[in-house]
Amino acid sequence: MKTLLILILALFLSACGRKAPPQATETAHFSIEGMTCENCVQGIQSTLMRLPGFSQSTIDLETDSAEILFDPSEISAAELAERITRIGYPTTQMPRPEEKTGDER
Numbered sequence: 001m002k003t004l005l006i007l008i009l010a011l012f013l014s015a016c017g018r019k020a021p022p023q024a025t026e027t028a029h030f031s032i033e034g035m036t037c038e039n040c041v042q043g044i045q046s047t048l049m050r051l052p053g054f055s056q057s058t059i060d061l062e063t064d065s066a067e068i069l070f071d072p073s074e075i076s077a078a079e080l081a082e083r084i085t086r087i088g089y090p091t092t093q094m095p096r097p098e099e100k101t102g103d104e105r
């Protein structure tokens with residue numbers, strides 16, 4: 001009885017311990033071809049959600065672009081692009097928009 005409780009507690013603690021360290025996140029920008037409606041966006045989003053290391057995505061149907069937050073130790077930007085391409089939307093990684101603007105002196 002007691003050992004079971006301790007075991008459960010230990011499992012609980014180790015599960016928490018695994019989630020506790022804040023994951024390093026990286027943002028990547030992509031150009032996605034072939035999206036025509038909200039369903040396309042939903043489809044891409046649900047594919048992304050199943051990937052390890054995926055954190056968050058903002059997909060813009062009007063500009064055919066996406067911004068994806070992910071943990072680079074789990075998945076790469078290239079892999080993300082490949083996964084979206086594989087479900088029918090040819091995706092290429094883009095440079096950050098900040099790098100395009102002539103903001104620096």
Ligand SMILES: [Cu+2]
Pocket residue numbers: 035036037038039040041
């Ligand atoms: Cu669609």
